[in-house]
Amino acid sequence: MANWIDGTVTDIKWWNQKLFSLTLSAPLPSYKAGQFTKLAMTIEDKKIARAYSFVNTPSQSELHEFLLVTVQDGLLSPPLSELSIGETVHVAEQASGFFTLDEVPSSKYLWLLSTGTAIGPFLSMLGDPELWQKFEKVILVHGVRKKEDLVYQELIVSTCQSHPLTFVPMVSQETITDGLSGRITSALTSKTLFNYVGVEASPENSQFMLCGNPEMVKETTQILLDLGFTRNRRAKPGNITVEQYW
Structure with a gap:
């Protein structure tokens, strides 16, 4: 099971009505360009998680950026799109993937x-x-x-x-x-x-x-x-x- 830490929303950039980039501040361990992690929110007492790739190049910074599309009937992307600066998202601590x-x-x-x-x-x-x-x-x-x-x-x-x-x-x-x-x-x-x-x-x-x-x-x-x-x-x-x- 994933170990979850809290990530704080620092920026949301909308590219059009459906596409947006979400930037979170979270103390994650090092990862590689091309890898992904999971984001999650607790909705109606249930943790909903989905995998998203990092858009930012890995660095010593605690800022991590993700590109998302809002899926009309999706369980997670609509709530993520409604977040405000300063709100919290659960982030899987360990990155995954071999697309590097x-x-x-x-x-x-x-x-x-x-x-x-x-x-x-x-x-x-x-x-x-x-x-x-x-x-x-x-x-x-x-x-x-x-x-x-x-x-x-x-x-x-x-x-x-x-x-x-x-x-x-x-x-x-x-x-x-x-x-x-x-x-x-x-x-x-x-x-x-x-x-x-x-x-x-x-x-x-x-x-x-x-x-x-x-x-x-x-x-x-x-x-x-x-x-x-x-x-x-x-x-x-x-x-x-x-x-x-x-």
């Missing part, structure tokens, strides 16, 4: 493919020096339904200016001029994504990290397998590392 940079072999290119709020772990990695030591170029792809769902643009643009990062926004329900329209799966199948970035990805030069809904992860993995890439395992390193986001 030390689990990925070094390569020339690292492709970070995400949908929705699953961009969170990748945002955490952007500030990790290991990312820029292991890979010559990083391509961050964020698949969303509408342009208003493209969060943390200031952070991403700033990182593109200071590091070898290429950002590819991909919007499925609207036309976009600076990015790609459609879905990640179709952009991979048609090789539109590779052409857009100007990189001929191969098993010899590329690593892929996939984070999103289970169907996206499953379909994208199969597409990459069909292109000759292999799953990354500790016993047998490959090219594809995945995290299903619920």
Whole structure:
């Protein structure tokens, strides 16, 4: 069972009517970029908990940030969205997960493919020096339904200016001029994504990290397998590392 500590809300930032970032102050032990913890609230005498990835890059600070979407019939996200500065949230003390940079072999290119709020772990990695030591170029792809769902643009643009990062926004329900329209799966199948970035990805030069809904992860993995890439395992390193986001 998780050991719970109290986290104090220090900031809530709304990106649109459904997406928001929640910042908590809590004395957590060290964790790695890409890991997650659990947040919980006691509702009607019952503790409701859900897993959320850290958006912030790990540091000595006690501030921890999470990207959330309010689910209409959800048990936890609506109450979390109604919190005010100074209120308390239960936080699992120990972080979890192996969706971290030390689990990925070094390569020339690292492709970070995400949908929705699953961009969170990748945002955490952007500030990790290991990312820029292991890979010559990083391509961050964020698949969303509408342009208003493209969060943390200031952070991403700033990182593109200071590091070898290429950002590819991909919007499925609207036309976009600076990015790609459609879905990640179709952009991979048609090789539109590779052409857009100007990189001929191969098993010899590329690593892929996939984070999103289970169907996206499953379909994208199969597409990459069909292109000759292999799953990354500790016993047998490959090219594809995945995290299903619920």
